Amino acid sequence: MIEILQTIEFEPFLLSFKLAGLTTFILFIISVPLAWYLSQTGSKVKPFLEAITALPIVLPPSVLGFYILVALSHNSPIGVFFEDIFGIKLVFNFTGLVVASCFYSLPFMVQPLQSGFESINKNMLEASYIAGKGKFETIIKVALPNIKPALMTAIIVTFAHTVGEFGVVLMVGGSIPGETKVASVAIYEFVEIMDYKSAHIYSAIMVVISFLVLLSVYIFNGRAKKIGV
Amino acid sequence: MIKIDINKKLHGSNGKMNLDVDLKIDEGDFIALAGQSGSGKTTLLRILAGLEESTGTIKVGNEVWLNGKKALASQKRKIGFVFQDYALFPNMTVLDNLLFVQKDKELANKLLKMTELIELKDRLPNTLSGGQKQRVSLCRAMMNRPKLLLMDEPLSALDPAMRTKLQNEILTLHKEFGTTTIMVSHDPSEIYRLANRVIVLNYGEIINDGTPKDVLLKTSGSQKFSFEGELLDIVKVDVINIAIVSIGQQLVEVVVSDEETKSLKIGQSVSVSTKAFTPMIQGL
Numbered sequence: 001m002i003e004i005l006q007t008i009e010f011e012p013f014l015l016s017f018k019l020a021g022l023t024t025f026i027l028f029i030i031s032v033p034l035a036w037y038l039s040q041t042g043s044k045v046k047p048f049l050e051a052i053t054a055l056p057i058v059l060p061p062s063v064l065g066f067y068i069l070v071a072l073s074h075n076s077p078i079g080v081f082f083e084d085i086f087g088i089k090l091v092f093n094f095t096g097l098v099v100a101s102c103f104y105s106l107p108f109m110v111q112p113l114q115s116g117f118e119s120i121n122k123n124m125l126e127a128s129y130i131a132g133k134g135k136f137e138t139i140i141k142v143a144l145p146n147i148k149p150a151l152m153t154a155i156i157v158t159f160a161h162t163v164g165e166f167g168v169v170l171m172v173g174g175s176i177p178g179e180t181k182v183a184s185v186a187i188y189e190f191v192e193i194m195d196y197k198s199a200h201i202y203s204a205i206m207v208v209i210s211f212l213v214l215l216s217v218y219i220f221n222g223r224a225k226k227i228g229v
Numbered sequence: 230m231i232k233i234d235i236n237k238k239l240h241g242s243n244g245k246m247n248l249d250v251d252l253k254i255d256e257g258d259f260i261a262l263a264g265q266s267g268s269g270k271t272t273l274l275r276i277l278a279g280l281e282e283s284t285g286t287i288k289v290g291n292e293v294w295l296n297g298k299k300a301l302a303s304q305k306r307k308i309g310f311v312f313q314d315y316a317l318f319p320n321m322t323v324l325d326n327l328l329f330v331q332k333d334k335e336l337a338n339k340l341l342k343m344t345e346l347i348e349l350k351d352r353l354p355n356t357l358s359g360g361q362k363q364r365v366s367l368c369r370a371m372m373n374r375p376k377l378l379l380m381d382e383p384l385s386a387l388d389p390a391m392r393t394k395l396q397n398e399i400l401t402l403h404k405e406f407g408t409t410t411i412m413v414s415h416d417p418s419e420i421y422r423l424a425n426r427v428i429v430l431n432y433g434e435i436i437n438d439g440t441p442k443d444v445l446l447k448t449s450g451s452q453k454f455s456f457e458g459e460l461l462d463i464v465k466v467d468v469i470n471i472a473i474v475s476i477g478q479q480l481v482e483v484v485v486s487d488e489e490t491k492s493l494k495i496g497q498s499v500s501v502s503t504k505a506f507t508p509m510i511q512g513l
Contacts (some may be wrong), residue, residue: 121314121316123312123314123316124316124317124318126278126280126303126310126312126316127310127312127316127317127318127369128318128329129280129302129303129304130278130280130303130304130306130308130309130310130373131329131330131369131372131373132304132305132307132330132373133304133329134304141329142318142320145320146318146319146320
């Protein structure tokens with residue numbers, strides 16, 4: 001068993017986690033203001049924004065991947081802009097994967113945060129405004145600490161969902177070892193070359209990690225509910 | 230002096246109505262806002278707090294809070310607000326709830342001592358009783374040293390004994406800090422005990438404004454005892470009818486004639502009155 005484990009190349013896993021970590025961090029920063037806006041607004045643009053945010057859940061990853069690829073490639077204005085101004089290529093490298101993952105996992109961060117914010121007693125937020133605090137301070141000190149279960153769900157599920165992505169990554173990143181070859185792509189390739197043993201080990205590791213992540217979310221949320229935070 | 234002259238269209242439970250209030254309030258006054266639910270009391274309070282939009286003018290001393298549509302933000306009004314549901318911050322201890330408003334430990338400790346909460350200062354709100362929570366909320370509202378203290382039915386969720394205790398604390402704080410206080414309340418004894426002026430709203434308009442005695446004592450003509458209550462039941466006992474009426478927290482029985490029975494409907498509001506020449510009054 002130990003021998004088998006020693007022969008395993010862990011790089012794809014590390015890459016998956018690095019990608020998921022970065023994506024989660026970036027999405028958190030983008031999603032808190034977005035989810036806050038959606039939770040507080042009564043504006044007519046709200047359903048449009050909500051629909052756009054939720055699109056990645058229903059679209060086939062290949063569709064999303066295709067559009068991101070087209071939009072970011074060096075033939076598109078966006079791709080040209082980034083390459084000329086910042087010297088960054090956005091496809092078939094790690095940076096491109098992060099950008100694509102941010103689109104792909106957006107709803108998994110925004111939706112729990114939004115429903116968390118919506119569940120907050122409005123009077124509590126108003127009490128904070130009356131206490132002289134602005135929106136930013138109210139979000140950081142009052143809103144976020146009081147939606148810990150939603151916060152936890154958003155972060156962990158976004159992370160886990162990004163680790164588990166496949167279609168978009170393959171379309172935008174290809175399979176460059178150490179750059180874009182994440183765990184899910186590696187498994188696909190093992191199966192393709194009929195290396196079932198490696199595919200088994202990789203898949204089993206993914207199952208165990210995913211299960212542990214979800215288990216920890218449910219345990220945490222169960223406890224948080226009990227103490228009523 | 231607080232000058233209020235505001236207008237706002239409301240879509241309440243009773244359909245569309247116009248909240249139209251023109252008021253002058255002296256500094257240091259304790260005002261009770263009364264009226265049926267849906268009459269615009271809470272909305273008026275929220276407009277004063279800057280939580281709701283309206284048009285008109287609000288002037289507090291020399292400060293302009295509302296001019297036309299231009300409103301000063303809630304954050305800058307330096308008011309205290311006590312919500313019916315306490316609205317404490319569950320993630321902060323009692324002391325931190327107070328310090329969140331103003332980092333003034335001395336004031337916080339003073340307030341907590343005045344309301345006998347000092348022992349509980351490190352507890353989280355969820356471990357407190359309703360009465361304790363509302364006292365914390367009251368202390369938190371005072372942390373701004375507010376010129377204007379607004380309270381939206383602060384005691385309606387509490388039992389009668391706790392109400393009396395908190396009424397005394399509210400009065401003490403009101404006097405100690407010299408605030409102008411506006412409180413929404415339905416409870417006549419509470420209004421009588423605390424307020425020096427009662428304003429009654431109905432469909433967005435002021436229909437009564439005066440001292441609690443003038444507004445609340447509902448005697449007319451030569452009647453001396455007059456109570457409003459709900460008719461719960463009419464029971465026929467032998468040859469007489471007995472009406473059971475709920476007045477305040479008590480049930481009373483009144484004899485009614487067959488004629489009167491016909492004009493009464495169970496569930497309706499009734500007034501029970503009598504001439505009282507030699508009433509007895511005893512301490513309990």
